[in-house]
Amino acid sequence: MGAYLVAGTMVLLLGITGVFDAFIKKIPQGISAGLLAGVLLNFGWGVLADASMHGAHSQLSSSSTPELAP
Numbered sequence: 001m002g003a004y005l006v007a008g009t010m011v012l013l014l015g016i017t018g019v020f021d022a023f024i025k026k027i028p029q030g031i032s033a034g035l036l037a038g039v040l041l042n043f044g045w046g047v048l049a050d051a052s053m054h055g056a057h058s059q060l061s062s063s064s065t066p067e068l069a070p
Helices: 002-017 018-026 028-062
Strands: none
Touching: 002 018
16 A cells, blocks of 8 residues: 555656646657557557457357247
């Protein structure tokens, strides 16, 4: 519990003093856009993989039990 309090206090102080804002402004826009693209691409691939697995599972279950298929 102590680590949560210390981390929370540090985040609060960084936000109030404006140190975090100054640090973020020093990062080039292209790098921050690339980081965001990487996160969103990873999220998108995860959604796509889950959707394709769901489709494959649906196909397998309907072909293995044709009397239950709609």
